[in-house]
Amino acid sequence: MYVWLTLHVSNTLDFYSMSPVTPPVYTDYSNRSPTDRSGWGRMLTRQVFVIAWAVAMYAISHANRDANRLFEDLLADYNKLVRPVDNNSDTLVVRFKLKLSQLLDVHEKNQIMTTNVWLQHSWTDYKLRWNPDDYGGVDVLYVPSDTIWLPDIVLYNNADGNYQVTIMTKAKLSYNGTVEWAPPAIYKSMCQIDVEFFPFDRQQCEMKFGSWTYGGLEVDLIHKDEHLQEETIEMVEGVDGPVQESVWIVNEGIDLSDYYPSVEWDILKVPGKRHSKRYPCCESPFIDITYEIHLRRKTLFYTVNLIFPSVGISFLTALVFYLPSDGGEKISLCISILISLTVFFLLLVEIIPSTSLVIPLIGKYLLFTMVLVTLSVVVTVVTLNVHYRSPTTHNMPECVRHFFIEVLPKYLLMKRPPQPGSKQKKDSRTTFSTPHGNSQFASALADQNLDLLSPTFRTSFATGSAEETSYSSFQREISPVRSAVESVAYIADHLKNEEDDKQVIEDWKYVSVVMDRVFLLLFTFACALGTVLIIARAPSIYDTTVPLA
Secondary structure: OHHHHHHHHHHHHHHHHOOOOOOOOHHHHHHOOHHHHHHHHHHHHHHHHHHHHHHHHHHHHHHHHHHHHHHHHHHOOOOOOOOOOOOOOOOEEEEEEEEEEEEEEEEOOOOEEEEEEEEEEEEEEEEEEOOHHHHOOOOEEEEEHHHOOOOOEEEOOEOOOOOOOOOOOEEEEEOEEEEEEOOEEEEEEEOOOOOOOOOOOEEEEEEEEEEOOOOOOOEEEEEOOHHHOEEEEEEEEEOOEEEEEEEEEEOEOEEOOOOEOOOOEEEEEEOEEEEEEOOOOOOOOEEEEEEEEEEEEOOHHHHHHHHHHHHHHHHHHHHHHHOOHHHOOHHHHHHHHHHHHHHHHHHHHHHOOOOOOOOOHHHHHHHHHHHHHHHHHHHHHHHHHHHOOOOOOOOOOHHHHHHHHHHHHHHOOOOOOOOOOHHHHHHOOOOOOOOOOHHHHHHHHOOOOHHHOOHHHHHHHHOOOHHHOOHHHHHHHHHHHHHHHHHHHHHHHHHHHHHHHHHHHHHHHHHHHHHHHHHHHHHHHHHHHHHHHHHOOOHHHHOOOOOOO
16 A cells, blocks of 8 residues: 555656646745746645645545454354344343434324334444454444344334335444444324314324334333333233233433424424333233324314304304395305305315214314204294285284284384384274165265255255155165265275285284394304304313424
8 A cells, every 4th residue: 555655646746747847946946936936836736735635545545444344354254133142031122212304194084194203223232342443443333234133123003004114224333332223214103083173183193113023031122211211100901901000201202303393283292101011922021112292283274274164154144034035045045055064064074084983073063053054944934934924824913913013122122114104094094884774874974965966855855854755766866875885985995904914914024024133143142152162162272382393
């Protein structure tokens, strides 16, 4: 190597000696022109750079030679299939920690959580120890991970994809035998979604890691931050019923230092729990570390696109009763609202999982609104029936007239406007009766209808000589008058009946208006109360916990 460096430097100097710029004599250096001095400076700089580069290349090649020799010595007789312990009865301790890079998706319908994580492993391999002084001071070596023994840590609650790591990154070896390996992975884990308070919900998803092959007496899986763990007792479901189990908890079990925030979820807590479980099949306990990810949904998207439209549709139900019954659009508006609710139900079915355990909060609200719309259709049909009633089909009971026309409008701040000309019509009404008998008829015609008689009969009637007039002559004279009086009486009775019928029709219409006002207030109050009681039940609305990320 030294010979090669000498030859390389000498060849480089020979190459630059062929330059047209001639090295100056040091005694005459001060007398040289600025052009000559700059040319000499450039040549000197090039030579220094070449020498420094040659020295660096020598050092690198020397170091690579030591690392190459170390790699060959460590893995020459290494068996990656055997657990690296001095004695077979020894337990290999593997320190494990999860580093969350990104929460890719929480699929509510399929109940799958997709995460991008780094799996940080650390253990001691006694076969991979060396003295740095024997290898030129090399104390760290990076080797392909598929050339050494690796713990088979897998995701137990895997939903789709690979259980193990697929990207085999290099492992970092230290001179004291410590092996560090942090491969990246994208996992799809099962997560039981609780939709009771959707879209104001909180979810708790778990990622359970453990050795697939080795028991707790062979490979002991512990937290990488074991100095922060606390022991507690939990009740778990055993083979013969609930049993007590010791659990070691690290409150911040997941590393979030490089986490990319999610646009849909807030991370509230990330504890890591180490469990040691014994099963009837085996004497050795099985160790696992379960990471719990407590999530809280960011509600802005669903509030704007789902809650506000649902509340608006709910209050449209009350406005049905503000429409006049003569328009004929009440039923059309009710049916349109019902169709809109059906569309929202279809959207909800596409989002949430098909579960029969609970009804989601937004589903309860849509059902409540649908019940209101159904009742509004029924009530609208009743009010329209009342509005179009007439005296020929229905007689208004006195109790209905008293309650809906005289009593209830006062409390609803309603005042029925007076009908124009009703007083004059009432004063101008005249009661006519058909005369029966001669004496009654003569009395009725006195002073009013004498002009209708002939002059002869009128003179005799006025002088009291009516007895001299024959009865037949009297009948002939009075017959046109009787017919006219009877016709006038019939017309008067007919007009009076029409006015009475019209008044009854107007009373029925006014009753329907009062009913609309009553149901307008009732449905508005029901919509407001139902909205508060249903939506305000979500606990996340009052949750002020500051998210970790």
